[in-house]
Amino acid sequence: MSGIMVKNITKKFGDFVAVNNVSFDVREGELAALLGPSGSGKSTLLRVIAGLENPDMGQIFLTGKDVTPLRTQKRNVGFVFQHYALFKHMTVEKNIAFGLEIQKKDKKEIKQKVEELIDLVKLNGYNKHYPSQLSGGQRQRVALARALATEPKVLLLDEPFGSLDAKVRKNLAQWIRDLHSRVNVTSVFVTHDQNEAIEISDKIIVINRGKVEQIGNATDVYEHPKSKFVASFVGNVNVINANIKKNYIVITGTKEKIQFKEKTGINFQNIVLLIRPEDIIIKDNSTEDTVPCIINGIYYRGSFYEVDLKVGTNNVKSLVPKENFFKFEWQKGEKVYVRFRKFKIFEASEGHKKVHEMLKQLGYIE
């Protein structure tokens, strides 16, 4: 297979296991995101792919070839560093030409290629500028052009937008998405920003504590999280503590029950319901699938309202579209009812296999 294949990679730093038996693959031409909190091992993984770190176990395949024993210089990957890592004493064109000069390419050819790339990253007229004379976004584009100059088989980007301000970041992210569809080089970028991952990647690999939590496209990861971690890391989520009693879910601190669709006949203490804010629907009157609650706060958020609610002892947030809000005109302190349109059940302490399996059969977890 072409593209990138990561097979059972483990990387330790002393006693600390930074990457723990990770496997995944990225198809040719795909743009994949390695998403995880800081310290999750995602950057280490990227460095292992590039050959900047040696794995303790496992293999890396690039375009079908095992490159694990190859040195960095021989892997032909492009790498964009978080802090650009431009050569400070070289001009923009010298920076871009560096890789080609190392390859001892013909001078004319280098000049032409550099011009092409400067055009591609829209830095025309900046040829003779030094990195210190450029803005953050411009430096990032130089770094990108430099990485693409040697026509790498694989492009790796480490937090490519991490040190840019919000607006530049958004533009550049979209621009990279477009660029990727034009250049079409297999790419992996590391990010801790779930929005970035959702917006621009074909595939998201969620990493936590050195392990892969879930692999899938944006919809999979957002709509069908496979673990409590993924649900809470990708997107906002409300956590409600509850217990399962026979055929009901009983929310902690209330007598309120939500009935299961099918009879289960099981009892289980300490579970959590994970509900996205947009899946909490506020209603004026009680029906059999609603739970009473109190409005704690109402905040205007532009295109929608954010409503703080207290359900039993749990504080939750609901996102209400403007037109719904105007229809009912709720007030702070008012008693209302909520319906949970969609939710996931996980054990409060993850790793309890038996109940996990039972809940899985019920279709509440995957």
Add this chain to the structure above:
Amino acid sequence: MENKTNCVEIVRKQKQTGKWILISVVLLWFFVLIIFPLIGIVMETFKNAISVITSSLSSTASTHAFWLTILITFVAVIINTIFGTIMAIVFAKQNFKGKLFLESLIDLPFAVSPIVAGFMFVILFGPGGWIGSWFYSMNIKIIYALPGMIIATLFVTLPFVAKEIIPVLREFGIEQDEAALILGASQWQIFWKVTLPSIRWGLAYGVTLTIARSIGEFGAVLVVSGSIINKTQTATLRIHDQFTDLNYAGAFSAALILALISFIILNLIQYAQKRKERI
């Protein structure tokens, strides 16, 4: 209202006075310590007419002394530039056990008096010393000869290059090296194309300091050389020799030359320092 402006005026005047006192103190200090002695040297030299100067400078002993200083400086600068750069790269980029201890040793030549250092080398490399006796049996003289003088100069100038480059390299970090590595560069290419250009002004600063110190070194070289005229006498030793022989004209003319050289080097140092700060 008027009172208030008066107060402001008085405070302002007090500040002004303070400023001028400070400036005068600095100027006085400069004159007493630097300008007066310099003028003194020049005056003293010229008083004894130019013929005396030229004759004392063109004496074989003086010429020899200057050439010896130049030779020792040249060798010391070459060796310490290469070794200092390697040392700096090792300390700034590698991690190994005992690194902190070794790094603290770089400062040792600053802390040890040059005379003490000289004695150290006499004990080590002298005919009775445990390294010196071996060389002696091979018929190679180190103490009271050129090799000893070079070793002593190397010792006192050891910290300059490394000390200047280490912080530059630390600040420089490892990312640019990694970027070059990924673009296919070998370690050798990384050194020449990436590392060296970014430390060049720090290096220039370190080298000028090394030159200045090598030319000016007195104590350590005096102990290991024995100051033998026409053999192991450097310019500073020559000045000292003539001074103790009451040959003031000779001492002053040689001193003037050294002072001039130092002045030029000082300007080079300042230039390198400014360039270093710019990047």
